[in-house]
Amino acid sequence: MFVDMMFPGYQGLAAGPGLSRARQQYEQESCADRAAFGENDPRTQLSKHNLAEALTDSDPAEAERLHRELLAFRERAFGPENTRTAITLNSLGSLCRKRGALEEAEALLRRALAVREAAPGEAFDAAVTRDELACVLQAAGRKDEARAVRLRAGTQGLICSHAPCSKTAGQAGAPLKECARCHAIWYCSPACQRADWTANHRAVCCP
Ligand SMILES: [Zn+2]
Ligand SMILES: [Zn+2]
Secondary structure, eight states, rough: OTTTOOSSOOOOOOOTHHHHHHHHHHHHHHHHHHHHTTTSSSHHHHHHHHHHHTTTTTTTHHHHHHHHHHHHHHHTOOTTSHHHHHHHHHHHHHHHHHHTTTHHHHHHHHHHHHHHHHOOOOOHHHHHHHHHOOOOOOOOHHHHHHHHHHHHTTTGGGGGSSSSOOHHHHHTTTTEEEETTSSSESSSSSSHHHHHHHHHHHGTOOO
């Protein structure tokens, strides 16, 4: 059994020397695993996942290519309804959303969500995917659907939509507050709302 998040620290790395080091490290690891275990070994595929995640911001096209290879592998190795397959569906859906491929993003994220909502112990990951899917819907001007998706598991199933935060109400110690304009997105604090407004939400709030 392996887990996907065994290398904490690559997430949220800003561009710069730290990111180059992380990328180098994952590239070396990925090559070494391929040489040692072969392309189709889960260990090789795991280091490919870590490399793809490390490249998400700096080289999204390469990250997407790696995630597509991973998706084919995981569907074959684990099945289409496995939670590890859902991790890749979620990552790929997010990359598609960021480059404006909203239809494909929606299809991928709906698949990820169905798996995560059905699996025990995946409540937080399901909330992350609901948030991602809602961002796709809102970008497509479907804000009522975005609201419904975020609320699908009730207010306890919401997370703060400022991505680096992602706190649940339980973690924030208070109910999350919705955007007063669109009523389709929630935050844990005014600081998170301001940061996300500038970075993302302003463009899609009320088209
Ligand atoms: Zn927050
Ligand atoms: Zn709004």
